Amino acid sequence: MRAITIPQFGSADVLRLDEVEVPEPGPGQVSIDVAYAGANFAEILYRRGVVDVPLPFVPGIEVSGRVRALGPGVEGLRAGQPVAALTIVDGGGYAEVVTTSADLVTPLDGYDLDLGTAAALPSNSATAFLVLDRVARIEPGEDVLVHAAAGGVGSQLGQAARLLGAGRVVGAVGSPAKIEAARAFGYDEVVLREQVAGAGRFDVVVDMVGGTARRSGLDLLAPMGRLVVMGNASGAEDVGISADELWFANRTVSGFNLAAFSAAFPQEAGRALRRAVAAAASGELRVRVESLRLEQAARAHRRIEAGRTTGKLVLEVERS
Numbered sequence: 542m543r544a545i546t547i548p549q550f551g552s553a554d555v556l557r558l559d560e561v562e563v564p565e566p567g568p569g570q571v572s573i574d575v576a577y578a579g580a581n582f583a584e585i586l587y588r589r590g591v592v593d594v595p596l597p598f599v600p601g602i603e604v605s606g607r608v609r610a611l612g613p614g615v616e617g618l619r620a621g622q623p624v625a626a627l628t629i630v631d632g633g634g635y636a637e638v639v640t641t642s643a644d645l646v647t648p649l650d651g652y653d654l655d656l657g658t659a660a661a662l663p664s665n666s667a668t669a670f671l672v673l674d675r676v677a678r679i680e681p682g683e684d685v686l687v688h689a690a691a692g693g694v695g696s697q698l699g700q701a702a703r704l705l706g707a708g709r710v711v712g713a714v715g716s717p718a719k720i721e722a723a724r725a726f727g728y729d730e731v732v733l734r735e736q737v738a739g740a741g742r743f744d745v746v747v748d749m750v751g752g753t754a755r756r757s758g759l760d761l762l763a764p765m766g767r768l769v770v771m772g773n774a775s776g777a778e779d780v781g782i783s784a785d786e787l788w789f790a791n792r793t794v795s796g797f798n799l800a801a802f803s804a805a806f807p808q809e810a811g812r813a814l815r816r817a818v819a820a821a822a823s824g825e826l827r828v829r830v831e832s833l834r835l836e837q838a839a840r841a842h843r844r845i846e847a848g849r850t851t852g853k854l855v856l857e858v859e860r861s
Contacts, residue, residue: 543858544636545838546597550590553842558835561599564633564640566612571643573626577660577832578634579603580841580854581693582774583800587632588842594632601634602800603627603663605649605656606859615643623649625659625818627667627810629800635838637858644807647814652822659818661828661853665694666817667810668771668799669701672747675809676797677767681706683744686761688734688754689774691719693853696726697817698747700826703727707745713737713754715848722851726827737761745769752777764791771797832857 544561566572584600586592608622618624627645628634649659673679685702689695690712702710712728714720723731732740734750737757744765746758749772758768759782773779782794803810820826829852833841841854 542637543835544599545601545835546599547588547594548597550588550596553588553839553846555588556839556842559597561636563638566610566615566640568613569615569643570612570640571615571618571646572609572638572640573604573606573624573646574609574859575604575634575637575639576606576656576857576859577604577855578835578858579660579664580833580838580845580856581664582772582845583629583664584635585842585846599633599636601632601636601639602629603660604634604639605660608646609638612643618643618646618648623656623659625649625663625814627663627799627803627814629664630804635835635856635858642807644811645803645814647811647818649818652818654818654822657830657832657855657857658821658828660855661693661830662817662821663814664799665853666697666701666821666826666828667813668694668797669697670705670813670816671799671802671810672698672769672771672797673701673705673745676795677745677747677769679705679707679745682708684709684711684742684763686711686713686737686740686743686746686758687728688713688746688748688750688758690714690723690726690728690731691851693850694749694771695723696829696852697826699723699726699728704820704825711740711743713740719851725829742766747771749774751775752780755780759792759794762790762792767793767795769795769797828853830855
């Protein structure tokens with residue numbers, strides 16, 4: 542089968558379209574004929590060698606497609622069924638066939654969702670609900686600040702906050718060109734990252750940027766506020782946070798990593814994905830999707846690295 546592989550760590554130029562063996566599902570797994578694969582910053586971290594993976598490696602943390610085969614012990618799914626799935630635990634989504642835990646697979650039967658849109662939901666949309674509900678434990682009426690508000694996960698966090706009963710929801714972006722894009726995803730206000738200090742106090746701040754954004758996020762927390770750290774897209778040096786500072790000010794800092802969470806709590810991650818699919822199908826959660834071909838994976842990576850995306854890029858894998 543065709544697959545994009547990482548034969549060595551490096552720039553987007555190392556990505557290669559190869560022929561590899563078709564994987565077979567093990568116990569508790571399903572294999573999926575992939576229609577679309579989401580393109581994410583996580584796969585860039587694999588490609589750069591930030592995440593230790595065996596080479597050659599097939600990246601890809603989320604897909605949509607149709608069930609190909611069921612492994613031993615799998616119930617509730619059938620061959621040919623349209624599905625969305627998280628493939629983040631072992632990767633492999635940038636391929637014509639991928640295997641993953643059945644707990645991380647959500648049927649699309651009965652939903653008015655095209656497969657391109659469905660591929661954009663497993664990582665970012667499920668993460669948005671998990672971060673706000675499970676990690677930040679948002680309460681109705683609380684104020685929320687989201688960094689990188691026009692990006693893939695940022696575009697979902699503002700909407701999920703609204704669905705979970707947040708009060709004021711503010712997005713921060715890195716350039717003026719992204720302000721209108723973020724506003725389209727339902728934020729009450731959108732500010733430039735360097736202007737965020739004047740945005741007020743927040744009960745929840747979500748940061749996937751790192752560096753100065755992380756420091757400002759901590760400084761903007763109201764008493765009993767929670768900062769959720771879920772990335773370092775800026776590549777900045779780690780920000781040290783004093784434990785004394787936290788208890789003096791009644792603040793909390795938490796981390797969230799979808800891969801580790803999905804490996805430890807696959808059923809809960811699967812429930813979040815089902816929640817995201819239902820919200821997208823009902824129109825409560827909007828996703829802006831742009832499609833590129835599988836062989837354009839390097840182009841997708843370059844755009845994500847350069848911050849030239851709003852919404853979500855997906856790779857079309859299924860042959861016409």
